[in-house]
Amino acid sequence: MKYLDEYRQAGGVRRLIAEVGRRLRAPCAIMEVCGGQTHTLIRTGLDRMLPPGITMIHGPGCPVCVTPLELIDQALVIARRPEVIFTSFGDMMRVPGSETDLLAVKAAGGDVRIVYSPLDALRLAQQNPHREVVFFAVGFETTAPANASAVWRAKRLGLRNFSILCSQVLVPPALETILSAPDCGVDAIIAAGHVCAIMGYEEYEPIAARHELPIVVTGFEPLDLLEGILMAVSALAEERCGVENQYARAVTRPGNRRAQALIAEVFQVTDRSWRGIGPIPASGLALTPAYREFDAALRFGTTELKRREHPDCIAGAILRGRRKPNECPAFGAACTPLRPLGAPMVSSEGACAAYYHSGRVACRA
């Protein structure tokens, strides 16, 4: 398959791993930002094939994992309403709120449906004029253009029964927060390729300069990740900092201007709380005043919910790259995919779930 098979060749993988080993000057810690990249590393076993001396730190790039507890609970309140058809991508269905999750609400009679695109939710609204259709708009900049497009269209169509529960987050402020922490041990960043396909990578240049480290925009296939790691290791060896682009087949420096314009039309930057990290200023998106009628939290009056996390969940430390999942006392015991205490154990891109499903056998590379 084009653009996939070429990047999964075992021969290429072996060659690049050897090359990385040759270029490596000193032990280093590299953070891959995006949950999709974490998923590839764990799913293919690539993280355990890297030369000794490279530690991969799993970053906060799982939008499901960082959606705040209050927002999940708001979703549950809205989904329980009889007039609502609550739509979401599949991976939000089992994320635990304070007491329950969307799947349990569905089992109890709520009309909760999995969709593959926000435009599916829009279509549902058009087909069901007497129901309220709500779409759970979760994601990084990658999903923002499609979600903006759905809201933009809803306004043009004059739809009165469509709204979104917005949980859009932005990567650069989160990176800034992590890198600014006094005990941050990250030496280089593998940046999220699809986020940068939308936004470009100009905004990462001041981050790289301020924190004096290499940032490599990287794709998602095994060879992409290895090339990105190689570029990071080479930059470290040569003491270069700045932004490089491994994912050139999809990413340009300015990014997708049309998508950015659409985002700017529908959304504005806002402060947002990240589950496990806490509030980060100017790190999220909310609907602009012109589109605020499509805000589900306002429409259903759920904005005042305040919640506390399960005390045993150390998702925050894991999302900041400070701890590994198997260092958590609850890991595999009180917290399993069947009975998750926090989001990283539920989401298929969450570090805890990835570790749980792969970490029970000693490595035999």
Place this chain on the structure above:
Amino acid sequence: MSGLNGKRPRSGSRAPDVEAPAPMATCAPAHAAATIQLAHGGGGLLSRWLVEREFLPAFANPLLQPLHDGAVLAPATGRLAITTDSFVVRPLFFPGGDIGSLAVHGTLNDLAMCGARPLGLSLACILEEGLDFEVLRRIIASAGGAAATAGVFIVTGDTKVVDRGKADGVFITTTGIGVVREGIEIAPARIRPGDRILLSGAIAEHGVAILSVREGLRFETTIESDAANLQPLVERMLAAGGEAVHCLRDPTRGGVASVVSELASAARVGMQLHEDRIPVREDVHAACEMLGLDPLYVANEGKCIAFVAPERAGAVLAAMKAHRLGANAADIGEVTADDPGVVVLRTRIGGTRVVDLPVGELLPRIC
């Protein structure tokens, strides 16, 4: 008792206005109903009419004909196997099959996985009031056709009708009885380290076919369910391998990964699969990539996995490949003594990961 016109009949003579009742089979309802009514499951006239007019011709066989409470089969020698399955698939019709043919194939396959040849099937339906008659006809014809092609009779059944909104169209439960072949011992406990793991063909087609119709996804190629009767294939496999075939399982809900994980636990052995040897068609692979599905966890309805002693594995694999249903069969791994209960996947790029049971519903109601 009064006659039909209100007059009392003279004792000893039949009232002149009463006609002889018509034979049961021609007692059609006064107006031909286009949909199923509650009365069709009530055990009365309409029930009888439904069975005689629709089910009987579609399943035509001498054992069903008496329409007694049960069917009596000819004596059989050997160990008996029995299996049952309920089918609640949504949508009722999908590329490559429907709930009727799926029900027949599914139960025949479960008997095959026991090493048993079928003696007969039962088929029970729960119908929803308001179900379109044409839909039911198509399903019954499909089930009858699948059974006839397999050379198996549907010898008994049942029909109930529930209120509108209580059954989602049609639910079917099939039970199969069969005789286990002589010299065959199929059991998870027989799986042992060193056994080869054989897969009969490309995976994930059924689940993707269902999902594509359900979600209204349109791919450039239509992906069809692989639903099929595996009896002829298993016949060849058992002829080639005999008691060296230690276990058989068809990877339905949960896919190859679930089945292999369950068996590793049940047999207390480790297993190792090789990702690059597991056949997946290119279009199915592309659909899974797009939908974020792992083919290892997607359902199949026309595939089987065999655990075979190494000295006979080659012969069994050759026998599979010689049959239409096993043309793409492959040796996908081995049973090990390490890490009992754990299944390890050697990934395409040379890494490893553990294959686990899925948590929750990957694709609900696919069979």
